[in-house]
Structure formats: C-alpha cells, structure tokens
Amino acid sequence: MTDLRTDAPTARPDRSPGGTAARRALRTAARRVLRFAVSLAVLLVASFAMIHLIPGDPVRASLGPAAPAELVATRTAALGLDRPLPEQFFTYLGNVLTGDLGTSFLTGEPVADVIAARLPNTLSLALLATAVALVVAVPLGMWAAVRTENGRNRGTELAFGTVTGTAVAVPEFLYSIALVAVLAVGLGWFPPAGQAGPATYVLPVLALSVGPIAMIARITRVETLRELGSDYVRLARAKRLPAARLHLRHVLPNTLTATLTVGGLLLTSLIAGSVLVEYVFAWPGLGMKIVESITQKDYPVAQAVILVYGAIVLVVNLAVDLVLGALDPTSEIKEVAA
Amino acid sequence: MRTDSDARDSVWRSPSAIIGGVIVALMAVLAVVGPLIWGATAERVDAAAILQGSSAAHPLGTDNLGRDLLARVLVAGRYSLSLALVATLIGAALGILLGALPSVLPRRAARFVTGAVHALVAFPGLLLAMFTAVVAGLGARGAVLGIGVAIAPGFARLTQTLAASVAGSDYVAAARMLGVPRRRVLTRHILPNIAEPLILNLAQSLGGALLGLAGMSFLGLGVQPPDFDWGRLLFDGFARIYVDPEVALGPAAAVALAGIGFNLLGDTLARAAARSSAGRHQTDRPGPPPAEDEPDQDAVLEVRDLTVSFPGGSTPVRGLSLTLAPGEIVGLVGESGSGKSLTAAAIGGLVPYPGAVTYARLRLAGADVADLTDKELGTALAMVFQDPMASLNPALRVGGQLAEVAVVHQGASRADARRRAVDRLGHVRLPDPERHAGQHPHELSGGMRQRAVIAMGLMGTPRVVIADEPTTALDVTVQRQILRLLREVVTETGAALLFISHDIAVVGELCDRVVVMYAGRVVEELPADRLAAGAAHPYTRALIASLPDLDTDRSRPLAGIPGTQPAPARVGPGCAFAPRCVLATARCHGERPELVVHGPRQRVACWEVTP
Numbered sequence: 001m002t003d004l005r006t007d008a009p010t011a012r013p014d015r016s017p018g019g020t021a022a023r024r025a026l027r028t029a030a031r032r033v034l035r036f037a038v039s040l041a042v043l044l045v046a047s048f049a050m051i052h053l054i055p056g057d058p059v060r061a062s063l064g065p066a067a068p069a070e071l072v073a074t075r076t077a078a079l080g081l082d083r084p085l086p087e088q089f090f091t092y093l094g095n096v097l098t099g100d101l102g103t104s105f106l107t108g109e110p111v112a113d114v115i116a117a118r119l120p121n122t123l124s125l126a127l128l129a130t131a132v133a134l135v136v137a138v139p140l141g142m143w144a145a146v147r148t149e150n151g152r153n154r155g156t157e158l159a160f161g162t163v164t165g166t167a168v169a170v171p172e173f174l175y176s177i178a179l180v181a182v183l184a185v186g187l188g189w190f191p192p193a194g195q196a197g198p199a200t201y202v203l204p205v206l207a208l209s210v211g212p213i214a215m216i217a218r219i220t221r222v223e224t225l226r227e228l229g230s231d232y233v234r235l236a237r238a239k240r241l242p243a244a245r246l247h248l249r250h251v252l253p254n255t256l257t258a259t260l261t262v263g264g265l266l267l268t269s270l271i272a273g274s275v276l277v278e279y280v281f282a283w284p285g286l287g288m289k290i291v292e293s294i295t296q297k298d299y300p301v302a303q304a305v306i307l308v309y310g311a312i313v314l315v316v317n318l319a320v321d322l323v324l325g326a327l328d329p330t331s332e333i334k335e336v337a338a
Numbered sequence: 339m340r341t342d343s344d345a346r347d348s349v350w351r352s353p354s355a356i357i358g359g360v361i362v363a364l365m366a367v368l369a370v371v372g373p374l375i376w377g378a379t380a381e382r383v384d385a386a387a388i389l390q391g392s393s394a395a396h397p398l399g400t401d402n403l404g405r406d407l408l409a410r411v412l413v414a415g416r417y418s419l420s421l422a423l424v425a426t427l428i429g430a431a432l433g434i435l436l437g438a439l440p441s442v443l444p445r446r447a448a449r450f451v452t453g454a455v456h457a458l459v460a461f462p463g464l465l466l467a468m469f470t471a472v473v474a475g476l477g478a479r480g481a482v483l484g485i486g487v488a489i490a491p492g493f494a495r496l497t498q499t500l501a502a503s504v505a506g507s508d509y510v511a512a513a514r515m516l517g518v519p520r521r522r523v524l525t526r527h528i529l530p531n532i533a534e535p536l537i538l539n540l541a542q543s544l545g546g547a548l549l550g551l552a553g554m555s556f557l558g559l560g561v562q563p564p565d566f567d568w569g570r571l572l573f574d575g576f577a578r579i580y581v582d583p584e585v586a587l588g589p590a591a592a593v594a595l596a597g598i599g600f601n602l603l604g605d606t607l608a609r610a611a612a613r614s615s616a617g618r619h620q621t622d623r624p625g626p627p628p629a630e631d632e633p634d635q636d637a638v639l640e641v642r643d644l645t646v647s648f649p650g651g652s653t654p655v656r657g658l659s660l661t662l663a664p665g666e667i668v669g670l671v672g673e674s675g676s677g678k679s680l681t682a683a684a685i686g687g688l689v690p691y692p693g694a695v696t697y698a699r700l701r702l703a704g705a706d707v708a709d710l711t712d713k714e715l716g717t718a719l720a721m722v723f724q725d726p727m728a729s730l731n732p733a734l735r736v737g738g739q740l741a742e743v744a745v746v747h748q749g750a751s752r753a754d755a756r757r758r759a760v761d762r763l764g765h766v767r768l769p770d771p772e773r774h775a776g777q778h779p780h781e782l783s784g785g786m787r788q789r790a791v792i793a794m795g796l797m798g799t800p801r802v803v804i805a806d807e808p809t810t811a812l813d814v815t816v817q818r819q820i821l822r823l824l825r826e827v828v829t830e831t832g833a834a835l836l837f838i839s840h841d842i843a844v845v846g847e848l849c850d851r852v853v854v855m856y857a858g859r860v861v862e863e864l865p866a867d868r869l870a871a872g873a874a875h876p877y878t879r880a881l882i883a884s885l886p887d888l889d890t891d892r893s894r895p896l897a898g899i900p901g902t903q904p905a906p907a908r909v910g911p912g913c914a915f916a917p918r919c920v921l922a923t924a925r926c927h928g929e930r931p932e933l934v935v936h937g938p939r940q941r942v943a944c945w946e947v948t949p
Binding site: 035038039042046050053054055149150151152158161162165166168169170171173174177178180181182185186192229230231232234235236237238239240241242245249250253254256268269271272273275276279280290291294295299302306309310313314317 | 353354453454456457460461462463464465468469471472473475476545549552553556557558559572576579580583586587590593594597598600601602605683686687688690691692712713715716719720721723724725728729730731732733734742743746747791794
C-alpha cells in the first residue's frame with residue numbers, strides 16, 4: 001500500500017492568496033497527470049513484453065505439444081509474432097489505442113468484447129463493496145475514537161483493536177468460502193454462486209468489504225483521536241457545541257482526507273481482491289476471466305485483462321489524487337519517499 | 339517511574355502479542371514435526387473411503403483417493419510455510435537491491451529507479467504476482483516468484499526511504515568526505531543502520547506471502563498435484579463445498595489462523611520497535627472539602643479552591659482561588675508548568691479526560707457553572723488560545739465557524755448568523771470581513787486568525803474572556819494589535835478578561851491586577867501598578883528582576899532564577915519555591931505559607947514577608 005502523509009496547514013502572509021495557491025494546485029495536478037502518463041506507458045510496455053518473456057514459443061505452449069506445426073505457424077503469423085520486435089510493438093500500440101485488444105486463442109472472440117461484457121460486473125462489485133465499507137467503517141471508527149478518547153474504556157479499545165486486527169488479517173477469499181459454506185450451503189439464505197439479481201450481490205459484497213471495513217475503521221479512529229486533541233476542537237468545545245455538531249461538522253471533515261485516501265486506494269486493492277472473490281462465487285467478471293485465461297494459456301486474453309486491470313488501478317489512483325487535491329484546500333498528498 | 343524496557347515488556351504481555359506468538363510458534367512446530375508424524379497417514383490411499391465427509395475416523399473427511407484430509411492439512415503446513423519463506427526472501431532481496439540502487443547509481447539512473455519503484459508500489463500485489471506467474475509458468479515456482487515480485491516494491495520503497503534518511507546523517511557525510519567509495523558507504527554505513535526496520539518488514543511480509551500463495555494455489559495457479567499446500571487443499575475442497583463444506587473449512591481455518599498469527603505478531607514487533615516510554619497511572623485522589631462562605635455577588639467569575647489532579651498523584655493546580663470583577667483585566671503569570679493553562683481549561687470545563695477537577699465554588703456571571711446550560715456557557719464565556727493556526731478548524735470557512743455559535747445557541751437563521759459573523763469580524767477590524775468570512779483559515783495570517791477567534795467570542799455576550807497566551811505565537815507588532823483589541827473588547831462589553839501569560843512585562847502593561855502562580859498555587863496577588871515597587875513574594879521579585887530594562891548591563895547574561903520548578907507530583911510539604919529561594923528558612927521547607935493580606939489589594943503567601 002502506498003505510504004501517504006498529509007501536510008499540516010501552513011501559515012501564509014497577509015497578501016491575497018488566490019493566484020499563487022491556484023497556480024500551485026494546478027502545477028501539482030499537472031505533475032500527477034504526467035506521472036500517470038509515464039506509468040501508463042510502462043504498463044503498455046510491460047503488457048507487450050509479457051508474451052515475449054514467456055520462455056519458449058507461447059503459441060506452441062498454448063496449443064500443446066500435439067498441435068500440428070502448420071497450425072502453430074499459421075497462428076504465429078496471424079498474431080504477427082514472426083515480425084521484427086519494434087514493428088510488433090508499434091502494431092500493438094496502435095491496436096490498443098484503437099480499442100483492438102486482440103482475439104482469444106481459444107474462442108476466437110475479440111478480447112475487447114469479452115472485457116466490455118465483464119468489466120461492469122467487476123466494477124459494480126468493487127464500487128458497492130467500497131461504498132459499504134465507507135458507510136459502515138467511518139461511523140464505527142468515529143464511535144470507537146470518541147469512546148476511547150484519552151484512554152477511557154480500555155475494554156472497548158482492546159476489543160476494537162482485536163476484532164479489526166483479526167478481520168484485516170483474514171483474506172477475502174476465506175470470507176467468501178465461509179459465507180458460501182454457512183449462509184449459502186448451510187442455511188440456504190443466499191444463492192451460492194452466479195450473478196442473477198440483487199440477492200446474488202449480497203455475499204460477494206460482504207466478503208469483499210469485511211477487510212476494508214476493519215482497515216478504514218482503524219484509520220478513522222486514529223485520525224479522529226488526533227483531531228479530538230487539537231486546539232480547534234478545544235475551542236469548539238469551549239463554544240459548547242452539541243456533541244453531534246462537534247463530531248460531525250468539526251471533526252469528521254478533517255478526518256476525511258486520510259479516510260478517503262485509503263478508501264480510494266482500497267478500491268484498487270478491491271479490484272484485485274475481487275479476482276479471488278469472483279472465482280469463489282463464479283461471478284462473470286474480469287477476475288474469473290483472468291484466472292481462466294492463465295490456466296488455459298490463452299495469452300492474448302491474459303495480456304489484455306492485466307492491461308485493463310493495471311489501467312483501472314492507475315486511473316483510480318489519479319482520480320483519488322486529483323479529487324483530494326481539489327477537495328482539501330490545505331493539504332497535499334505526497335509520497336514520503338518522493 | 340516506568341522505563342523503556344518495561345514499556346517494551348508490556349507490549350509483549352498484551353493479549354494480542356501472546357496469541358500471535360503462540361499461533362506462530364505452533365505453526366513453526368507443525369512445520370517441523372507435521373510431516374514426521376502424519377506424513378504416512380496423509381499419503382495412505384484408501385479405496386474404501388473415497389470422497390467422504392466428516393466422520394469419527396476422518397474428522398475433516400477424505401479426498402478423491404481416500405486420504406485423510408486432517409492429516410494432509412497438518413502435513414501441508416511445512417510446504418506452505420517454506421514456500422512463503424522463500425517468496426519473502428526473494429521479495430526482500432529483490433526489493434532491497436532495487437531500493438539501494440539509487441544510492442550507488444549515477445543521478446539520472448537513480449531517479450529512473452526511484453520512479454519505477456513508485457509506479458510499482460501503486461500496483462496491487464496480486465496483479466504483479468499474476469503477471470509473473472504467466473511468464474514463469476503455472477506451478478509452485480511461478481507462484482513463489484510472483485509473490486516475491488509482489489512483495490519487492492514495498493521493500494524497495496522502505497529501503498529507499500530509510501537509506502535516504504541515513505544518507506543525510508553526519509557519519510555518512512563524513513565517510514563521503516573521506517573519499518569512501520559509494521558502494522562501500524552503502525554496505526558499511528547505510529545497510530547496517532537500516533537493518534532493523536527491514537527485518538521487521540520481513541517478519542510482517544511473511545504473513546502476506548503465506549496468504550498470497552494460498553490465494554494463488556486456491557486459484558489453481560500455484561502448487562500443482564501431487565504436491566499440496568493449504569491453498570491447493572482449499573482448491574480441492576472448494577470443488578466439493580456444496581456437498582461437504584467441512585472439507586473446505588479445514589484448510590481455510592489453517593490459512594486464516596496462520597494469517598491472524600503472523601499479523602498479530604507483526605503488529606507486536608512493530609509496536610515494540612516504535613514504543614518509547616509511556617507510563618499510565620491508575621490512582622485517584624479526593625478533592626478539598628467545600629468552603630462555606632457567601633458567594634461574591636459582584637464578581638463575574640469566582641473560583642474557590644480549584645484543584646486539578648491527574649491519576650498518579652500529580653496535582654498541577656492546588657486550591658486556587660480567583661475573583662474577577664466586570665471590566666477587570668487580571669493577569670495570571672507563571673513559568674510554564676505552573677498550572678496556569680490548566681486553570682483556564684478547568685474554568686472552561688475543558689480539562690482532558692483522566693484529569694479530575696474539584697472546586698468549592700465556581701460561579702460565572704452570578705450563577706453556579708453546574709447550573710448553567712451549554713447555551714449560557716457557550717455565549718457567556720469566550721476563550722482565546724495560544725496558537726491561532728490550530729484553534730480554527732482547517733476544513734471549515736471562517737465565517738461558518740463564527741456563525742454556528744449564533745445558530746446553535748441563539749437560534750438564528752443561517753443568513754442572520756452569517757451577517758452577524760461578518761459584522762463581528764469587521765468589529766475586530768479584520769480587513770474586508772465579507773471576503774475573509776468566506777475563506778478557509780489557512781488563507782488568513784496568524785494575526786487575522788487570532789482576530790477571528792476573538793470575534794468568535796464576541797458572537798455571544800461574553801461576561802468573561804479567558805485568553806491563554808493569545809500573543810505568544812504572533813510576531814511583536816501583531817502582538818501589540820491583539821493586546822489593544824483585547825483591551826477594547828473589555829471596555830466595550832464590560833466583560834472581565836483573564837489574561838494568561840508567562841511574560842510579566844506584557845501583563846504589567848495590560849492588566850489591572852496580577853496573580854502569580856507557582857507550582858499550582860497562587861503565591862501573590864497584587865495591583866499591576868505595584869508590580870515594580872510593591873511586589874513582595876521572592877518569586878515575583880525574581881521574575882521582575884529577570885526582565886531586562888534600559889539600565890540593564892547588556893554585557894552580562896540576563897539574570898534568571900536558578901533551579902527549576904518542581905514537577906506537580908513532587909511538591910513537598912513546605913513552600914514549593916523554597917528550594918530556589920534565597921530567603922528560605924527551615925520553616926519554609928517544612929510548612930506551607932497561606933495567602934494572607936499584605937497591603938492594599940495585595941495578598942502574599944510567604945513566611946518571610948508575613949511571618
């Protein structure tokens with residue numbers, strides 16, 4: 001996970017701050033877009049290289065040792081793998097940029113169609129799980145912080161730490177298996193697999209969101225505790241604001257930067273985590289496809305799906321950066337080691 | 339007093355540390371003895387017992403060759419843990435190499451490597467692992483390499499960060515200056531100094547590698563038959579989950595348990611490494627008995643026998659009494675640690691949790707504070723704190739923070755409240771109040787923010803303003819403006835001002851009356867105009883003497899007060915100032931002087947002054 005730190009608000013002289021601040025924000029945004037572009041380029045090169053890094057002849061490996069030599073030769077020529085490397089790369093680049101992600105070795109389907117059909121299923125799962133995680137975890141973390149402020153209620157603190165620490169340590173596919181075994185097979189409350197209607201979403205979303213809930217709740221608690229000790233909270237308390245207003249209007253917005261940063265990054269890890277969850281629930285998403293394609297040595301599909309996954313991760317990271325930059329006027333997120 | 343090693347010990351004695359340690363120890367034992375004990379059972383094919391569910395003979399059932407699954411889970415521990423260990427070591431080696439490269443490469447290449455590590459860290463580990471697995475081929479080798487590659491960026495990032503921090507240190511700079519080659523600087527000076535956090539990360543990554551490998555094998559991308567690890571057993575069991583769920587739950591429990599154990603242990607290691615001394619105290623102490631005299635009806639703030647104590651016998655404020663008349667400016671002076679700020683917090687009801695506040699009387703604007711509603715308190719008492727950078731909420735607009743006082747306590751509409759906020763901001767002479775009301779605090783300077791905080795106090799009808807070192811964080815010219823503003827506020831509203839400061843010169847200038855605190859008690863109270871000539875307590879006199887003036891010989895060092903103020907928990911039975919006092923006698927050390935009248939409007943607590 002990326003290491004993040006928010007800068008403390010800095011004092012600035014009395015002059016009109018509009019111009020310089022806006023320009024600086026713009027420059028920061030430009031730098032992020034540039035970094036995104038570079039990462040995307042690296043990703044393109046890596047996904048192109050993948051097929052060439054496979055030891056031996058990928059087409060032969062895919063078709064199996066029994067396949068006739070002519071078929072291998074035809075397939076190789078059709079894929080352009082007999083061309084010089086630079087030419088192959090530029091063809092690949094052109095194809096990707098025009099939305100042509102190649103065709104499946106096995107089914108002959110255009111990979112772009114496969115992805116277009118499956119991507120929405122994966123994204124809906126990841127977005128729902130992120131939403132559930134935020135809605136549950138933020139109030140939970142704030143509640144724990146208020147209850148355990150300054151070391152009161154040690155029992156709550158211990159229970160909270162133990163439960164969330166344990167929940168974080170168990171990977172999502174184990175939750176999935178447990179949920180299938182208990183709620184689907186054992187009790188029969190929910191369908192065990194497949195995607196057909198809202199009921200089928202319950203278990204996968206649950207399995208995906210348990211870990212993030214624990215993680216975000218922990219972070220929210222720490223952030224809230226920090227804010228509760230700050231002077232502006234002391235002043236707000238001196239104003240005798242009602243507890244709800246104090247916590248929701250004064251404390252919450254100041255914890256959101258950290259929470260949303262982690263939430264955004266979690267979205268990317270959820271997209272990856274969904275691979276295993278999709279596999280358990282036989283969910284017709286990209287995750288299922290990538291596992292199938294790797295086990296079946298359907299390299300064009302694996303290549304394209306990894307490219308799409310990577311691109312989604314980069315886009316989400318960029319969006320989180322930009323949104324946070326615009327949202328929070330005082331803090332700038334930056335990587336510690338930059 | 340607790341020591342560092344005690345704190346470390348207590349980390350290791352916490353339940354999570356013990357549970358984590360026990361689980362990991364059991365895993366290690368299992369890895370060593372598991373195959374020795376159950377190895378034969380795990381491989382025994384039994385055609386009569388194929389694909390059975392749970393039974394007395396086979397608690398977790400049997401597989402497609404009739405082999406006992408419990409034995410297989412117990413045996414698989416060694417393979418799962420070994421693969422995880424290998425993957426972690428590969429990841430660590432790769433990552434440390436990648437992370438250390440920038441310190442020996444030329445500038446441009448170093449920047450490239452740094453950038454690459456940056457980009458890699460952002461990718462989910464599973465994607466990197468799958469990419470590697472595609473290239474390296476299906477099977478245990480591909481999965482281990484993949485997980486290793488997935489772990490590497492984290493290590494690289496950590497190494498870079500740590501190396502950068504060490505590289506800036508004096509001894510590395512010295513080594514460079516002496517012409518030690520860069521590679522040698524790296525191996526001799528940098529790596530040994532960052533070894534501990536790297537080893538820590540190694541321990542934490544082990545758990546992640548174990549789970550990652552289980553995931554890969556579970557997807558069918560890792561260990562292939564006839565070998566088996568927990569993930570592979572899960573893969574086989576999962577296919578039968580609709581018939582015999584327990585077949586899948588056995589290996590799942592093993593993976594979950596291992597994940598939890600390594601995670602708890604990793605957390606403990608991290609905490610033990612990060613922990614410095616942090617003692618907690620648990621005892622409580624009763625407050626003084628209530629005083630039985632008549633409340634002062636003229637006073638706008640009356641405090642009798644205020645005591646603030648913290649668990650463990652520390653009592654930073656002891657039996658403090660204070661009376662403020664309307665329109666009066668009273669300075670509360672003392673060194674840091676004398677209890678002045680806690681006095682202010684106690685009056686405002688803002689002492690943080692473990693602290694206990696007791697008093698014989700605490701009246702504000704003619705009523706007991708306990709009887710006042712939040713609305714009355716929130717409008718009658720205004721507070722100004724030291725750091726205007728911190729006392730405004732960075733996420734909310736300045737105007738909104740003022741307006742909410744009117745909305746919450748006076749039931750004003752948002753528009754009215756905002757109009758009043760702008761009016762109040764203008765009143766404290768904030769330039770262009772309309773615009774600044776719509777801005778966030780970071781867009782205002784320190785002086786402007788302090789004005790806004792004062793304006794916030796003026797949203798209600800303050801009877802008492804407590805200003806806790808309101809000018810300490812500001813530069814000198816702004817200080818003067820803020821002091822003048824506070825004085826105007828008092829003149830205009832008739833509120834009393836309790837001005838807390840360690841700067842006796844400022845207090846003498848601004849205040850009508852001065853209250854001097856030492857080690858939690860008031861030692862002298864006197865009119866401000868008598869400070870220079872009439873101060874009686876040796877501590878007050880020493881404070882005044884320590885001020886430079888026009889006659890001070892600038893070539894000599896400033897006269898300080900020798901010694902330090904005792905900590906709140908260590909005040910003896912006598913006068914707390916006695917150890918530093920040139921006039922102290924045996925009586926001063928053994929018996930505490932009470933505050934008694936000494937001249938007009940002056941009270942002193944000193945045996946030498948009023949025997």
